[in-house]
Structure formats: C-alpha cells, structure tokens
Amino acid sequence: MNRIAQTFAVLQSNRKKALIPFITAGDPGPANTVELMHCLVEAGSDIIELGVPFSDPMADGPTIQRSSERALKHQVGINSVLNMISEFRKTNSQTPVVLMGYANPIEAMGHEYFAARAKEAGVDGVLTVDYPPEECEEWVRCLEQHGMDAIFLLSPTSAQSRVARVAELAKGYIYYVSLKGVTGASHLDLEDVESRLAQLRTAVSIPIGVGFGIRDGAMAGAVAKLADAVVVGSRIIEEIELSPQNELLNNVRNLVAGMRKAIDEQGD
Amino acid sequence: MNIYDLPDKRGHFGPYGGVFVAETLISALDKLREQYDSYRNDAEFKREFENELKHYVGRPSPIYHAKRWSEHLGGAQILLKREDLNHTGAHKVNNTVGQALLARRMGKKRVIAETGAGQHGVATATVAARYGMQCVVYMGAEDVRRQATNVYRMKLLGAEVIPVESGSRTLKDALNEAMRDWVTHVENTFYIIGTVAGPHPYPMMVRDFQTVIGAEAKLQMQETYGRQPDVLIACVGGGSNAIGLFYPYINDESVRMIGVEAAGKGLDTNEHAATLSKGKPGVLHGNRTYLIQDDNGQIIETHSISAGLDYPGVGPEHAWLKDIHRAEYVGITDDEALEAFHALCRFEGIMPALESSHALAYAAKFAPTLSKDQLILVNLSGRGDKDMATVAQMSGITL
Ligand SMILES: Cc1ncc(COP(=O)(O)O)c(C=O)c1O
Numbered sequence: 058m059n060r061i062a063q064t065f066a067v068l069q070s071n072r073k074k075a076l077i078p079f080i081t082a083g084d085p086g087p088a089n090t091v092e093l094m095h096c097l098v099e100a101g102s103d104i105i106e107l108g109v110p111f112s113d114p115m116a117d118g119p120t121i122q123r124s125s126e127r128a129l130k131h132q133v134g135i136n137s138v139l140n141m142i143s144e145f146r147k148t149n150s151q152t153p154v155v156l157m158g159y160a161n162p163i164e165a166m167g168h169e170y171f172a173a174r175a176k177e178a179g180v181d182g183v184l185t186v187d188y189p190p191e192e193c194e195e196w197v198r199c200l201e202q203h204g205m206d207a208i209f210l211l212s213p214t215s216a217q218s219r220v221a222r223v224a225e226l227a228k229g230y231i232y233y234v235s236l237k238g239v240t241g242a243s244h245l246d247l248e249d250v251e252s253r254l255a256q257l258r259t260a261v262s263i264p265i266g267v268g269f270g271i272r273d274g275a276m277a278g279a280v281a282k283l284a285d286a287v288v289v290g291s292r293i294i295e296e297i298e299l300s301p302q303n304e305l306l307n308n309v310r311n312l313v314a315g316m317r318k319a320i321d322e323q324g325d
Numbered sequence: 326m327n328i329y330d331l332p333d334k335r336g337h338f339g340p341y342g343g344v345f346v347a348e349t350l351i352s353a354l355d356k357l358r359e360q361y362d363s364y365r366n367d368a369e370f371k372r373e374f375e376n377e378l379k380h381y382v383g384r385p386s387p388i389y390h391a392k393r394w395s396e397h398l399g400g401a402q403i404l405l406k407r408e409d410l411n412h413t414g415a416h417k418v419n420n421t422v423g424q425a426l427l428a429r430r431m432g433k434k435r436v437i438a439e440t441g442a443g444q445h446g447v448a449t450a451t452v453a454a455r456y457g458m459q460c461v462v463y464m465g466a467e468d469v470r471r472q473a474t475n476v477y478r479m480k481l482l483g484a485e486v487i488p489v490e491s492g493s494r495t496l497k498d499a500l501n502e503a504m505r506d507w508v509t510h511v512e513n514t515f516y517i518i519g520t521v522a523g524p525h526p527y528p529m530m531v532r533d534f535q536t537v538i539g540a541e542a543k544l545q546m547q548e549t550y551g552r553q554p555d556v557l558i559a560c561v562g563g564g565s566n567a568i569g570l571f572y573p574y575i576n577d578e579s580v581r582m583i584g585v586e587a588a589g590k591g592l593d594t595n596e597h598a599a600t601l602s603k604g605k606p607g608v609l610h611g612n613r614t615y616l617i618q619d620d621n622g623q624i625i626e627t628h629s630i631s632a633g634l635d636y637p638g639v640g641p642e643h644a645w646l647k648d649i650h651r652a653e654y655v656g657i658t659d660d661e662a663l664e665a666f667h668a669l670c671r672f673e674g675i676m677p678a679l680e681s682s683h684a685l686a687y688a689a690k691f692a693p694t695l696s697k698d699q700l701i702l703v704n705l706s707g708r709g710d711k712d713m714a715t716v717a718q719m720s721g722i723t724l
Contacts, residue, residue, distance in 0.1 A: 112492060112623040113609060115501045116347035116508070122491050134621030160345060160608040165622025187345045187608060191335060214352035214511075223348075234349055 060153040060181045061206055061229040064103050065264045065285065074281040074320050075230075076101060077266055078313055079157065079290035081108035081124035082141055083133025085297060085305070090141045092306060093297070098152050100310045101317030106184070106288065109138050109158030116186050120291040123298065135162045135171070139178040146179035155182040155208055155229070168196055172203040182206035182229045190219075190226050197226050210234050213253060221260045230264040230286060233257065245270035251283050274319030281320040289316060329575045329651075331642065336525020336612075339648060341641035344524045346611045350504070353511040358526045360431050365533065370426065377422050378537060381455065382412045384419075385541045388549065388702070394672035394689075401695035403688050404554065405675070405705040406542055406570065415678065415707030416538060416566040417448040421517055423534030425452040428515035435459040435514045439503040441468055441496035441562075442632030443475025444678075444707065445519030450484035460484040463502045465495035468632060475711060493626045496636050500610055520563025521640030524611030528640050535569025542702060543573055550700065556581045556691070559704035560683040561601070561654065562633050564640035566706035571652060581653070584643060585687045587629030588656030598627035600639040601647050601654040614641040630659035630715065631679035633707075661686040663719055666709060678707035679715065 058066065068075055078097050082090050094105055110128035114121060135158075142154055156175065163171050163185065175183065182205055188196060190209065197207045206229030211220060213236070223231065233254065235245050250267060257265060267280050268288025277287045293309060300308040336342045344354060364370040378384040386407045395403045408416040421438075428436055436458050440446030446462040453460035462479055466488040469476055479486050492498035500523075507516040521528040521535075546553050557574060559567035561584040574580045589597035597603065604615040609624060617625050617637040629635040646652040657665075662679055665686035669677050677685055681704070688703045695701070709716070717724050 112625075113497060113501055115504050115610070116349065118505070119491070126492070129623065134623065136621070161616070161618065161624070162622035164607055165605075165618065165620065186347045187611070189344060189346065189348060189351055192343050192345055210348040212347075212349045212351075215348060216352060216355075219348075219351065 059204065059206070060151065061104065064153055065230065068103065074284070074323070075103040075264070075266065075286035076277070076313070076317050076320055077104045077106055077268070077286050077288045078102050078293050079106040079108060079288060080293060080297065081110055081121065081128050082138040083110055083128030083131055084124040084294070085127055087131050087133050087137060087141070089305065091144045093309060094145045095149065096306045096310050097313055098149060100313035102152070102313060104153045104155060104286070106155045106157045106290070107138065107142070109135055109156055109162055111159040111162060114159065118291065120294050120298070124294045135166055139174050142178040142180060153181040154179060155184060156180055157184040158186065160185050160187050168199045172199050172205065176203040176205060180205060182208045184208035184210070184232065186210070190222050201228070208232060211257065213249065217256065217260070220257055224261045227263060230266050231257070231261055232288060233265050233267050233284070234269045235267050236269045245276065245280070247279055247283070250280065254283055274315045277316040278319035278323040281323045287316070287320055331645065332525065332529050336529065338642045338645035340606070341614050341644040342525055342528055342612050344611060345608045345613060346524050349508050350524070353507065354524055354526070361427060361526050361530050364427060364430060370430070374423055374426055377426065378419065382418055382422060383410065384537065385545070386410050388542065388545045391669070391673050394668060395692065397672060398689055398692045400693035400697065401555070401699040401701045402697070403692055404700060404702045406538060406702060408538060408566065408704060408706050409675070409677065409681070409708035413448050413451050414710065415444050415448065416535060416569060416704070417445045417519060418451065419537055419569070420519070420531050420534040420565060421445070421448040421452045424515065424517040424530070425456050425458065428458065428517070429456055431515060433513060433515035435461070435510065436517050437461045437463065437503050437506050437514055438517045438519060439463050439496065439499040440519065441465070441499070441635060442711065443468070443472045443479065444633055444711070446479050446484070446486070447475055447482070449517050449519070450479040450482035453484060454482045461506065462486050463489050463499040463506070465493070465499050466490050467494040468496065468499070472632065495626070497610070497624060497638070520565040521568050521642060522563045522610055522612065522638055528612065528642055531565050532568045532572055532642065535565050536572045538566065538569035538704065539571060539573035542570060546702070553577065553580055554700040554702035555695070556583060556701045557704070558583045558585060558684045558688050558691070558701060560585045560634060560680045560706060561639060561643060562636050562680060563638070564643045566704050568640060568642055570702075570704045571646070575651060582646070582651065583687065583691070584652055584654045585683045586654060586656050587631060587634035587683060588658045589628040589630070591658055592656045596628035597656065598629045598635050598637070599656040600637060601643060602656050604637070606644065609638050612641045614638055614644045630662060630719070631683065631712070633678070633680040634683065655687055657683040657686045663716065665689055666716060675705070676709035677705055678709050679712045681706045682709070
C-alpha cells in the first residue's frame with residue numbers, strides 16, 4: 058500500500074477525515090517551503106499538496122497567482138521543487154506529498170525523467186491541472202509505472218459520463234472542486250456539494266476530497282461531514298502572504314490547527 | 326498528398342491542438358463544440374454570416390496590384406488582399422461577427438474577449454454593440470498604457486475594459502484572465518477568442534470564420550488573373566489572418582505559403598516573438614503548440630514593435646503545417662517592418678498595420694528573387710492608423 062492509501066486507511070479506521078492543505082513551493086521564498094511543510098504536518102495535516110509555480114496559472118484565482126509569482130521571482134522551477142521534497146523526506150517519511158501544477162513545466166523536463174526524479178524525491182501523487190483524461194493516457198501510465206498516483210479533478214459541471222471516465226483513471230483520491238470558477242472564490246453551497254457527492258460515489262470508489270472556497274473552521278467542519286478529505290488552499294496562502302517572516306510559521310500553524318480541530322469535532 | 330482534413334474530432338492537428346484545460350472548463354467547451362458543430366453547416370447560419378460580412382463588414386475585400394512598389398522592387402508582382410478595408414480596419418472582425426452570431430444563437434447576452442493591441446477588442450466591442458450584447462474586454466495593464474486610443478475606442482463602443490495586472494501584464498495574461506472570467510460566468514457568457522489559439526474548437530472555429538479571406542482570393546485571382554498566385558505571404562501572431570488566407574490553398578501544393586513572425590530586435594536576441602522559428606512544443610492556453618519558454622517550461626515575455634504579433638504561442642495548425650513542411654515560417658525584424666510600412670505609404674498610398682508590415686517586408690525581400698511574371702499575394706491584414714504614434718516615436722517625432 059502506498060502512502061496515500063495508507064493514510065486514508067488509518068483515518069478511516071479512526072473514523073477521521075483528512076485535512077489536505079495546499080501551498081505553493083517557493084512562496085514566500087524558497088527557504089520557507091520545507092519548514093512550512095513540517096509545520097503543516099505538526100498542525101495536523103494528513104497530506105500536503107505542493108503547487109509547482111507556473112507563469113500562466115489559468116485555473117487559479119488571484120491569491121494563488123500571486124503566490125506563483127512570488128515563487129517565480131526566486132526562480133523556483135520544477136527542479137528546485139523536487140529538491141525541496143527530498144529535503145522534507147530527510148525527516149518525514151510518512152506524510153504523502155502530492156504535486157499540483159500545470160503540464161508545461163513537466164513536459165519541458167520530459168515525462169519519463171520527471172516521473173523518475175519525482176519518485177526518487179518522495180512524491181506520492183501528481184495532479185496536472187490542464188491534463189484532462191482524454192489528453193493524458195500515456196502520462197497516467199508513466200506515473201503508474203513509477204508508483205505514483207494520478208490525481209484528477211471533478212467539478213460541478215462534470216457530466217456523469219466523465220465522472221465514470223475519470224473514476225477509471227484516478228488513483229489515490231479525487232479532488233472535487235466545489236465551485237464553478239477559479240481557486241479562491243467564495244460561497245460554497247453545502248447542499249449542492251452533498252447531493253453531488255452522492256452522485257459521484259455511485260461511480261467513484263476511492264476517497265473524495267472537496268476543495269475551493271473553504272475559508273474557516275466552520276466550513277472545513279461542515280465539508281468534513283460530507284467528504285473524505287477537506288482541501289484548503291487560498292486561505293492558507295493568504296495567511297502566508299500577510300504574515301511577517303517571524304510570525305509566518307506560528308500563524309500558519311494556528312490556522313491549520315484550528316481547521317483540524319473543527320474537522321475532528323464534526324465526527325463527535 | 327492525402328486531402329487535408331484537420332483537425333480530428335478532438336481538435337488535433339497531428340500532435341498539436343487538443344483540449345488542455347482544467348475540468349472546470351470542459352463542459353463549457355463541450356457545449357460550444359456541440360453548438361458550433363450544429364451551426365457550422367447550417368444554411369441559415371451561413372446565410373446570415375455572409376449577409377453580415379457583405380453589408381456590415383463591407384466584403385468582399387478587393388485584391389489590389391501594388392504595381393509601383395513591385396516595379397521598384399524589380400521582381401514578382403505583389404498583390405494585396407485588402408483586409409485593411411474591412412469595417413474596423415482589420416481581418417479580426419470576420420471572426421468576431423461569426424462568433425457573435427453563434428453567441429446569439431446560444432442565448433448568451435454577455436461576450437468577453439482578450440486583446441493585445443486592442444484590435445480584437447475593438448472588433449468585439451463593435452459586434453457587441455451591433456447585436457446589443459454586454460461586452461467586457463481584458464487587456465494587459467501594460468497594453469492599456471501603450472494603446473490608449475484603442476481603449477477609448479472600445480469604451481465609446483460601450484465595452485468595459487479591464488486592465489490585467491498579473492504576470493507580464495500583456496496579451497497572454499489577458500487571455501488567462503478572460504478564461505477565468507469564462508469559467509466563472511459560463512451560463513450567460515460567450516468567450517470570443519481573437520485568434521486561432523485556445524482549446525478546441527477555437528482554433529478550428531476561428532479558422533473557419535477567417536477562411537472567407539482565402540476563399541474570396543481564389544475566386545478573385547481566377548477572375549482577374551486567370552490563375553492562382555505562386556506564393557502567399559501573411560504575418561503570424563496567433564495566426565488567424567494567415568490561416569484564413571492559407572487554408573483554402575492547403576491542398577493546392579503548387580502554391581507556396583509563407584508565414585512571417587516578428588523577429589523583433591533579431592532572431593539571435595532574446596527580444597522577439599518568433600514562436601515557430603525559435604520556440605519549442607509545449608502546452609499553453611488550452612492547446613499543444615510551439616511556445617517561447619525557458620528551460621523550466623515557464624513562458625517568457627516576447628517582444629515586437631507590433632503588439633498584435635507579441636504573443637509567446639501560435640495556433641496549433643501552423644505548428645503542424647510547419648512540421649509537415651506545407652508552410653514555411655520566417656522572421657522579420659522591427660526595423661525591416663518599419664521600412665516596409667514607409668514603403669507602402671510612399672509607393673502605393675496605403676498605410677499598413679505594423680503587423681501586416683511584417684508580411685510586406687518579407688514580400689519585399691522575396692519578390693526580387695522571382696521573375697516579373699510571378700505573383701505574390703500578401704495578406705494586408707489591417708490598416709496602420711492605429712500605429713501612427715508608434716511609428717512617429719520610432720522616428721523620434723512626438724505628435
Ligand atoms: C492587423 C493585424 N494583423 C495581424 C494580427 C495578428 O493576429 P493573427 O496572427 O491572428 O492574424 C493582428 C492582431 O492584433 C492585427 O491587428
């Protein structure tokens with residue numbers, strides 16, 4: 058069993074839900090990433106989604122765009138992201154790390170070479186935002202051969218036929234984007250999420266995480282009632298953006314620990 | 326050669342094109358594709374499109390023999406396909422009329438567009454006014470500053486212009502932002518892309534609407550000259566005016582096709598926008614194509630004197646035509662384009678757009694290598710009034 062499956066198995070047996078934070082590698086600076094990853098784990102995160110900076114993050118809202126720009130100012134490319142993960146793995150061999158990014162930096166490195174290096178660095182899954190299933194069969198095979206999970210998105214507008222198709226290819230967990238629009242938007246509709254998740258579960262047998270628009274403990278707790286995992290991105294990045302260097306880790310730790318608590322309390 | 330029949334069902338031109346977008350956009354693109362498929366061969370839709378092109382745009386655009394300039398250059402005869410005479414002064418409007426008619430049939434009341442120089446934004450604002458639609462144009466903050474007159478033109482036409490502050494604050498970022506708007510407002514919004522880029526069906530759809538250029542040219546050439554040209558030349562930014570002229574000629578291999586990219590300060594410098602000559606294949610803005618990028622796969626800022634060619638990607642069909650050697654792609658520098666701009670003003674009394682001046686400059690280089698009875702057809706994609714401030718500035722004159 059790989060680290061992602063292992064993590065969900067343990068959570069399930071403890072009747073707990075996963076907390077999956079997203080940060081962009083290299084934001085605010087390259088020196089912060091590994092310590093932020095450890096800090097996320099200490100605050101109760103189960104899986105870390107690490108964004109690979111890209112010059113044209115078409116599916117992201119302003120908050121994540123800015124984080125990508127900050128990282129790129131420091132020339133953080135895919136090579137340095139993999140180095141950060143190797144560094145993280147020196148003292149953490151348990152927490153799954155999922156890379157999230159756009160196709161072009163990966164293609165520039167080459168699928169095979171990237172996959173081999175990512176595996177070696179300790180990556181567990183890869184979500185390539187702009188590779189829909191139709192365009193990435195070869196890529197999914199490549200990840201599989203290297204023992205990594207291909208993570209996919211589903212959205213409120215995904216037709217049921219697509220859900221089935223994504224369910225066939227997806228490994229690890231499915232990331233259900235709870236809103237129309239880009240990352241960072243607000244107004245998540247819980248009733249809507251609930252009925253969609255019920256539909257998704259008829260086709261999907263792996264865990265389903267819900268993200269986009271989760272901004273506080275209350276929302277995280279409410280989503281945890283419905284989904285297997287809660288994904289939080291823009292809200293954490295805002296905290297990173299607004300925190301002075303000497304308070305960065307503390308602020309992020311408090312924010313994430315608060316969400317952890319709210320998620321755990323929903324089960325009680 | 327087999328009859329050329331691309332793209333395939335999923336929008337591929339060989340390895341290029343396709344649909345590379347996040348799941349959130351897939352259903353909007355599926356709907357667009359379905360709707361476009363059903364209207365594409367619909368007689369009523371075609372009749373309406375042709376009627377608009379005739380009475381609103383002012384088509385057909387003539388083919389004009391640039392006799393004095395040809396004589397001066399001392400080689401092949403240079404003919405100009407006069408897209409500069411269209412309403413709004415460029416070929417862009419052929420496409421915006423087509424997409425706006427489709428938007429109307431799909432019941433969309435709001436249209437959005439990206440623009441670089443503002444030409445496509447103006448063409449979109451124009452048709453939005455014509456059909457009574459709300460119009461929002463995304464434009465890089467840097468371009469808003471450089472193209473103040475076109476910004477005002479769009480506002481006069483009733484459009485809202487939103488400056489984009491992200492990334493390099495130019496055309497590519499405007500396209501990102503328009504996509505984000507579209508994902509968020511798909512129910513009531515139609516995204517009118519300005520060139521043969523973006524995810525399928527855009528490269529095919531924009532090509533189809535622009536194909537009127539080449540289709541007319543074929544008829545006009547036969548009528549006036551009794552034969553087809555030896556060479557076609559067009560500038561390539563995203564590639565819509567070029568593919569519009571080339572497409573009807575693709576199966577006619579006796580006609581050479583040359584696309585001219587912006588070589589900026591030179592192909593051996595870092596300041597150009599010559600994607601096909603200097604780029605590498607990759608994925609951007611929903612399709613696979615050649616891109617100007619660094620070793621990490623980040624897209625790099627481009628440079629051209631002409632804002633309409635200043636784009637780090639290129640339409641996927643051009644990428645394929647290059648790879649199969651059906652079309653050739655060359656570069657023309659800022660200085661060469663400027664020289665051609667002045668030449669056409671002086672020899673023919675026609676002020677070309679700086680984009681089109683790149684095609685003209687290559688024609689001027691190429692014509693002397695051919696004989697006097699050979700014919701070069703250049704796509705004069707737009708008029709140059711919009712570029713007067715830039716040209717004056719380059720000549721050290723303040724207006
Ligand atoms: C007059 C003119 N020609 C050419 C272009 C380049 O676009 P494309 O390559 O799509 O024809 C533009 C773009 O703004 C333009 O305004």
